[in-house]
Amino acid sequence: MFLKGITLQKEKISSYQSYPFSIPVIKSLVQLHINSNVTFFVGGENGSGKSTLLEAIADKCGFHTAGGGRNNAYHVDASESPLADYIRLSWLPKVTNGFFLRAETFYQFASHIDQVGGANAAYGGMSLHHQSHGGESFLSLFQHRFHKKAVYLLDEPEAALSPQRQLAFLRILHNLTEDGNSQFIIATHSPILLGFPEATIFSFDNSNIHEVAYEDTDHYQITRGFLENRERFLYEIFKEDDE
Structure with missing residues (x-):
């Protein structure tokens, strides 16, 4: 685990x-205080406010706030x-590798990757736009772009994932975090x-x-x-x- 805490600098x-x-x-x-390799908002x-805070963390990490890592540069209005x-981030140790996934601007990110020569090789060898709707391109991103020793910030990744693909994502999440060399902070509505x-x-x-227990979330209780x-x-x- 790398990112340990987030502080609001109220004096500013x-x-x-x-x-x-x-x-x-x-x-x-x-x-x-962040105490787990996987944290949900x-x-x-x-x-x-969960997406607002996640976006601010991404910005402080140097990631593109419309989606991407430190080396992705493209323009999106109001990003x-x-x-x-x-805010101030506390690290132990600090890492610079990672990625910010923003479901609502993923189309623009995929277009940016198409424009960067040879970049599709890092995403399964095929344009993210040419992979089947959302779900496949999201999983391709997770499988090919996400590696160890990095921080990943995901804003509502379930937006393009069917329930079955959400389960597939959980397996990817487990494989990346089981040895403590990857950290995820995820804003989600998915039970x-x-x-x-x-x-x-x-x-x-x-x-x-x-902090709340899984069984105490509205998402779990309402769905169940x-x-x-x-x-x-x-x-x-x-x-x-009718009334």
Whole structure:
């Protein structure tokens, strides 16, 4: 494990009225200690701050904030992190290898790789655009681009992964982290990914970042409740519409 902590440098902040400091969890952040090779950021709703913090970490690592590593340079509108200048990362030891995956801008990253001569060889020998929709290109990225002794930051990787491919990703995650030479921080809504053993889960709900058990996440409880009581769930949902 390499990245040990994230500190919000409050002395640099002049106002909490504007974004991103108006986000409750960012406003209340002092220091976040990272204790696992696999750490998840979860929040019940988009806008909870998990992607904002992950993007800032990526920026401080020197990764492209629209997706990529330290050597990827391409333009995407509004890809800068407004939070990066206000956080400090603690390392032991510091590593420079890694990658930031942002599902919503993956198309632009794939186009950038196509434009770099010979770069597709590092991604399975085929354009990421020419691999079947999302899921295959994401897994190709994980299998061919991700190596040991690096930090990987993933923002909602499940966006293009079927449940079966999410399970395949869990195997890749296990293979990369079992000897402690890779570290992952993942923002996700997926109850499948959250089930990775011995991971730390930080919830961004209730205005502060706090550690939660897998079984206590809304993602697990709602999914399990629906699968076990589908007819009752649907009845209650449709009943609200009828009213």
